[in-house]
Amino acid sequence: xxxxxxxxxxxxxxxxxxxxxxxxxxxxxxxxxxxxxxxxxxxxxxxxxxxxxxxxxxxxxxxxxxxxxxxxxxxxxxxxxxxxxxxxxxxxxxxxxxxxxxxxxxxxxxxxxxxxxxxxxxxxxxxxxxxxxxxxxxxxxxxxxxxxxxxxxxxxxxxxxxxxxxxxxxxx
Amino acid sequence: xxxxxxxxxxxxxxxxxxxxxxxxxxxxxxxxxxxxxxxxxxxxxxxxxxxxxxxxxxxxxxxxxxxxxxxxxxxxxxxxxxxxxxxxxxxxxxxxxxxxxxxxxxxxxxxxxxxxxxxxxxxxxxxxxxxxxxxxxxxxxxxxxxxxxxxxxxxxxxxxxxxxxxxxxxxxxxxxxxxxxxxxxxxxxxxxxxxxxxxxxxxxxxxxxxxxxxxxxxxxxxxxxxxxxxxxxxxxxxxxxxxxxxxxxxxxxxxxxxxxxxxxxxxxxxxxxxxxxxxxxxxxxxxxxxxxxxxxxxxxxxxxxxxxxxxxxxxxxxxxxxxxxxxxxxxxxxxxxxxxxxxxxxxxxxxxxxxxxxxxxxxxxxxxxxxxxxxxxxxxxxxxxxxxxxxxxxxxxxxxxxxxxxxxxxxxxxxxxxxxxxxxxxx
Numbered sequence: 001x002x003x004x005x006x007x008x009x010x011x012x013x014x015x016x017x018x019x020x021x022x023x024x025x026x027x028x029x030x031x032x033x034x035x036x037x038x039x040x041x042x043x044x045x046x047x048x049x050x051x052x053x054x055x056x057x058x059x060x061x062x063x064x065x066x067x068x069x070x071x072x073x074x075x076x077x078x079x080x081x082x083x084x085x086x087x088x089x090x091x092x093x094x095x096x097x098x099x100x101x102x103x104x105x106x107x108x109x110x111x112x113x114x115x116x117x118x119x120x121x122x123x124x125x126x127x128x129x130x131x132x133x134x135x136x137x138x139x140x141x142x143x144x145x146x147x148x149x150x151x152x153x154x155x156x157x158x159x160x161x162x163x164x165x166x167x168x169x170x171x172x
Numbered sequence: 173x174x175x176x177x178x179x180x181x182x183x184x185x186x187x188x189x190x191x192x193x194x195x196x197x198x199x200x201x202x203x204x205x206x207x208x209x210x211x212x213x214x215x216x217x218x219x220x221x222x223x224x225x226x227x228x229x230x231x232x233x234x235x236x237x238x239x240x241x242x243x244x245x246x247x248x249x250x251x252x253x254x255x256x257x258x259x260x261x262x263x264x265x266x267x268x269x270x271x272x273x274x275x276x277x278x279x280x281x282x283x284x285x286x287x288x289x290x291x292x293x294x295x296x297x298x299x300x301x302x303x304x305x306x307x308x309x310x311x312x313x314x315x316x317x318x319x320x321x322x323x324x325x326x327x328x329x330x331x332x333x334x335x336x337x338x339x340x341x342x343x344x345x346x347x348x349x350x351x352x353x354x355x356x357x358x359x360x361x362x363x364x365x366x367x368x369x370x371x372x373x374x375x376x377x378x379x380x381x382x383x384x385x386x387x388x389x390x391x392x393x394x395x396x397x398x399x400x401x402x403x404x405x406x407x408x409x410x411x412x413x414x415x416x417x418x419x420x421x422x423x424x425x426x427x428x429x430x431x432x433x434x435x436x437x438x439x440x441x442x443x444x445x446x447x448x449x450x451x452x453x454x455x456x457x458x459x460x461x462x463x464x465x466x467x468x469x470x471x472x473x474x475x476x477x478x479x480x481x482x483x484x485x486x487x488x489x490x491x492x493x494x495x496x497x498x499x500x501x502x503x504x505x506x507x508x509x510x511x512x513x514x515x516x517x518x519x520x521x522x523x524x525x526x527x528x529x530x531x532x533x534x535x536x537x538x539x540x541x542x543x544x545x546x547x548x549x550x551x552x553x554x555x556x557x558x559x560x561x562x563x564x565x566x567x568x569x570x571x572x573x574x575x576x577x578x579x580x581x582x583x584x585x586x587x588x589x590x591x592x593x594x595x596x597x598x599x
Contacts, residue, residue, distance in 0.1 A: 031266065031319060038312065058301035062308060066341070069334055072315055076327070134297055135375055 009050060017043035030075045038068050055135040188378070190283075190294020201293045205282050213449040217244040220560050227564035238506065238519040254438035259322060262435065266320035271436065271443035274313035278447040281306050281454040286377045288467045288544030299377035300348055303458055304341075307413070307451060311337045314415075314422065314432050317444075321435035329431030332571065333422035336412055339578040344409035346586030347402045350593045351462040354391045354399065355383040381466035388473060392463040395596045402589050403463040405582050407558075410455040412578065414448065416559055418566035419574060456555035457548070464551050467544035485539050488546040492530030499523025 020040030027033045041064040048057040112118065142150055177196050189197035218233070218241065225232025233240025258267060284299040286292045296302050311334055318330020356373030374380060384390055392399045412419040423431030433444045460466060469484045500523045506516040533542055569577070 029263075031263070035266070035269075035316070054296065054298045055301070058298040058305050061305035062301065066308065066338060069311055069315065069338060072312075072319075073331070073334060076319060076331070135301075136373075 010047070013043045013046040013050070016040075017047070030079050031072065034068055034072050034075055037071070038064070041068070053134060055138050186290065188290050188292045188295050190292075190296075198293055201291075202283075205285075205293070206279065209279070209282065209450050209453065210446075212453060213446055214244045214248070216449050216452075216556060217247070219556075220563075223557075223560045224564050227561075238502065238515045241519075241522070248442065251438055251442040256438040256440065257435075259435050261322045263320040263322065266316050267435075270313045270317035270320060271440045271447070272313075273316065274310050274447040275443045275450075277306050277310040277313065278450040278454060282450075284377050285454070285457045286381055286461060286466055287548050288541075289378065289382070291467075291545055292378065295376050295378045298375050300352065300375050300380070300458065300462070303377075303454065304345065304348065307454060308337070308341055310447065310451060313447075317436065318432040321432075323435055325428045325430075325434045326432050329422040329424075329428050329434070333415060333432060336415070336419065336421060336574060336578075339575060340409045340412040340582075343405055343578060343582035343586050344413060346583070346590055347406040347409065348458075348462060350398070350402045350586070350590045351391050352380070353590070353593050353597065354394050355380055356597075377461050377466075381461055381468065384465050385468055390463060390465040390468070395593055398589050398593050398596065399463060401585065402593075403459065405586050405589070406459055406463070407555075408577070408582060410459060411559070411562060412574070413455060414452045416448075416452065417563040418568050420568060421571055421574060424568060452556065452559055453552060456552045456559075459555060460548060460551040466551075467548045469543070469547050485543055486534070488542050489530045489533035489539070491546075491550075492526050492533060496523045496527035496530055499526060 017040045020036045020038075020043060023036035024033045024040065027036060041060065045057040045060040045064075048054075048060060176194070179194070189195075189201055221243070222232045222240070233243040236242045236246045258264065281303045283293045284296050284302055286295070314333045314337075315330045318326040318328075318333070321327070352373055352375060354373075374383065387394070390399075392403045411417075415422045421431075422428075423433070425431075428434070433441055436444060471480075475484075499519055503516055503520045503523060506512055506519065532538060
């Protein structure tokens with residue numbers, strides 16, 4: 001079995017996801033932004049595949065394809081595109097955003113250059129992750145160790161479903 | 173190099189080219205599947221028009237070639253040389269990308285379709301999930317096409333399509349989950365099967381068929397009638413997923429002219445056509461893999477033994493010989509006028525080609541390798557015929573009826589089947 005996770009694919013996929021991310025915030029047309037977001041999410045799915053997590057990659061594609069569809073429809077139904085293209089940005093969040101990004105970036109660079117634990121961790125041999133039973137492993141962990149957290153999350157989703165029904169119905 | 177190519181043909185090599193890591197043979201499989209699909213789409217186009225016509229007591233295409241056999245090729249040439257029109261106010265990039273996305277997603281799903289125990293491009297651990305995920309991306313292409321056309325009918329079609337596909341995907345997913353559940357459960361009491369419960373199931377397409385082989389039952393007949401109900405839910409949902417009659421509201425011609433592809437013409441339109449038919453074949457092959465035993469031959473328990481294996485192995489060749497026989501019969505019935513001389517010779521030649529293929533399929537090494545593919549394709553063909561039959565039989569649903577069927581019938585029944593399957597397997 002040849003190694004799939006070559007640096008070339010990593011740089012390609014991360015480049016694509018960065019490109020998508022930049023396009024999302026720079027495009028004036030919200031539909032184009034939504035499409036660029038898909039590019040980012042699909043590239044992320046590819047990176048999950050490289051990390052030997054095919055189940056997460058599959059779920060990423062299914063969930064986000066559906067999610068972006070709904071976003072797309074919101075844009076078509078709620079946003080007037082002609083107006084949106086002419087509108088000027090009125091909030092000044094970038095004033096806060098740029099320093100915050102730089103601060104976060106500094107932290108990351110600091111960790112990678114000065115950390116004492118990281119080199120030790122990197123020297124350890126990588127754990128053998130079997131791609132062939134990844135889904136089974138995810139299932140066992142999810143319904144074994146983390147079953148309570150899983151059920152709480154599903155309860156939250158149930159509340160959201162009931163809420164949606166209550167909002168949509170005129171008379172209950 | 174040559175050794176690298178021939179090493180895969182060694183009978184000791186087990187598994188798909190993707191599993192072995194043989195890039196050359198993976199490429200060969202991809203090309204073969206691509207060509208096979210294109211031929212299947214062409215054949216399906218002709219068959220659909222012919223069968224629909226006969227259902228409505230018409231003749232269908234008769235002019236181009238004998239019995240209109242060359243009609244799809246003539247249509248393809250017409251589409252290729254037609255002027256390619258893009259509306260001035262259309263969003264150029266999205267308009268251009270939409271048919272590409274639809275076609276790419278439709279063809280990509282075939283990577284994991286198991287035509288036989290080793291006849292697939294690759295076997296993925298997440299096979300079914302991959303197929304559902306990639307085919308759900310095709311909605312995106314449809315919505316993009318509808319929106320980018322900047323016109324009212326396409327937009328309406330696209331909105332209908334997205335609502336329909338998102339709601340039927342839920343029912344489809346539940347049916348699939350109940351089949352995946354069956355891979356791990358053996359069943360106890362009246363549902364007892366021969367094999368022991370393995371505890372962990374599988375999502376891999378090849379794995380699912382192999383577990384049907386091990387449990388000696390197709391999942392359609394497992395936990396009777398739960399498997400059949402799940403298959404029924406999937407069969408209804410897959411018609412809605414592929415926008416076919418009676419759920420063809422996104423392209424309802426009496427209401428929306430042609431729906432989301434109204435503004436498309438020429439080659440771009442033919443891409444949508446290609447994608448629609450390959451998506452139909454793709455979902456049919458999911459149904460065949462999950463419930464109808466994939467590449468396994470029918471009646472393995474009832475008609476077992478060496479003799480019956482031999483008889484069933486002769487089927488592929490016999491099918492081609494019967495087709496050739498039909499061709500020769502039609503050749504004799506062709507009008508004896510000299511205007512029809514070329515057509516008569518052509519039809520006889522076509523029959524002869526079919527007969528040669530049929531005879532080649534009787535040769536033992538070919539016969540053994542082709543069997544799996546034959547049974548898989550035969551089962552898919554039944555579903556394709558059903559698609560045509562639905563179109564000739566059912567009137568189109570109204571949109572609220574469509575939503576009602578999806579959310580109020582298929583979804584609760586699917587949930588019930590899922591719970592009962594789990595109960596039947598565990599107790």
